[in-house]
Amino acid sequence: xxxxxxxxxxxxxxxxxxxxxxxxxxxxxxxxxxxxxxxxxxxxxxxxxxxxxxxxxxxxxxxxxxxxxxxxxxxxxxxxxxxxxxx
Numbered sequence: 001x002x003x004x005x006x007x008x009x010x011x012x013x014x015x016x017x018x019x020x021x022x023x024x025x026x027x028x029x030x031x032x033x034x035x036x037x038x039x040x041x042x043x044x045x046x047x048x049x050x051x052x053x054x055x056x057x058x059x060x061x062x063x064x065x066x067x068x069x070x071x072x073x074x075x076x077x078x079x080x081x082x083x084x085x086x087x
Contacts, residue, residue, distance in 0.1 A: 001028065001039040008050045021054035026061025033072060040076075044083050055080060 004024045008017050025043075028036040043055050059076045066072060 001025070001036065004054070005043065005046070005051055008054050009048050012050065014050070014053070017050040017054050018057045021057025022061040025054055025058035026065075029058050029062040029076075030065050037075075037079075040079065044080065052083065 004020050008020050011017065011020070025036070025040075029040075040055050040058065043051050046052055059073075059080065062076065063073050
């Protein structure tokens with residue numbers, strides 16, 4: 001997760017953020033939901049806008065892959081809700 005954060009910051013563009021967010025962070029959510037959740041809380045409070053955005057890409061990936069666990073999707077949406085208005 002820390003390496004993903006480093007690459008997102010180094011890439012410094014939307015497409016790097018979205019690719020890593022889906023393919024790395026999203027995959028982590030699908031396969032290790034409970035272990036990755038604290039990282040997403042940390043990423044949402046990061047000072048880097050791309051790191052914050054990557055959480056949305058990860059949740060998007062998760063919601064496409066895990067359609068039979070709506071309670072987890074709702075938990076993720078509740079986690080991000082306070083950050084929706086940030087720019």
